[in-house]
Amino acid sequence: MSEENKKQHFVLVHGACHGAWCWYKVKPLLEASGHLVTALDLAASGIDTTRSITEISSCEQYSEPLMQLMASLPVDEKVVLVGHSFGGLNLAMAMDKFPDKISVSVFVTAFMPDTKHSPSFVMDKEFGGDKPLEIWLGTEFEPYGSDRSGVSMFFSNEFMKQALYQLSPIEDLELGLLLKRPGSLFINELSRVKNFSDKGYGSVPRAYIVCKRDKIIKEEHQRWMIDNFPADLVKEMDETDHMPMFCKPQLLSDHLLEIADKFA
Template identity: 55%
Template structure:
């Protein structure tokens, strides 16, 4: 039995994992899908969440609560990869492996914002389509928030997912942030913490949000133990290819737990 801890991407919530959670639990595994701060049914508002550490606090509290000797398999989707990195840096001894699922994966050389900065630099002019951005003027901790637009979601995130899942997402979406301003000021993740955990990357070949080209660039920038590929999977593989994703996760769990 593996204890999977599932971490969602920006503007989403634990609800994105409902298919995967059901399949893994039916196989006898333990699954914890969490809402990060100001996401899903977490009561905070994005305006109260100033840093990536604030945003990731629910995951850090879960990791701190694990009994001594218990290890979990962390799975981070999209922006959830940065939350994984924070947990890996602080609790490496409690993690059997960390799975980056078409996720932003930092390194232990550059600042924590490096992969997001590279992503922003490479994005084509109209990449974000109807996504809304707003910046506040807080002089100490400025923050830019975002809210994915319907066109962006339909064409970049959910283009191979069932239409019902896109409809549900549009009803449950909440404003989020990349916390780039905050991450750009942080120290690099450590080799002793972050760098010591087994990392596996699952590439989604048909992802139009974080393209497979950029996924492979991140893997080259910070090589991992293992790379798995999911064909015909969009940016939301937990919805477009839940059974295939579960097969990958169980295989990883059996190997590293």
């Protein structure tokens, strides 16, 4: 196998209220190109029924399955980390802790924090403050935890139809409606933890894939995050909603392969 086609290990990280299942179209496309692919469920997500989100008190705890995978990798193996939506925060945590085990991290219309502000900063700007609840179209928010600082989030059907999957195949919307789980953005907790470090998180190459018709993390906010903490490479997907793995799986896979090849 030539250096150009060197086998890569892609690790795919889902967004809030979703699970490993959401990569079902992209995983075989990457594998067909000869690569190893791991799609995992974060804590209390996907088919992990051992816990509910109200038992998860921190983003670090939520990220444990990813951290365990990273810790289990051989010393000389580097992975291509791919995070969608809120999964960008899980990527940042893994990058901070295991910078030497990652060749590149790819933020797919994802929250991409910086090292100068708290980890919640990039979410506060889009979702914090006085944003009206109407934009969530009936999504349920419930405080939890002993101090009630945790907030669980359960996407409404209308929110998924109108704001997440509006350009995706109806079959994938139906799958999402059947498999969605309550999740959390951990904004209160992430506003209090220490910043990500330049030595860890900031030292790993980053690529960003902009989805231009995303109604949740809008293109303007995606580009603001890229300006705020510049990525090494930026790709764009036209006519693509918040769920590019359903909306345009082949194009997303092509972008991932190109990015992985560039940073191998």
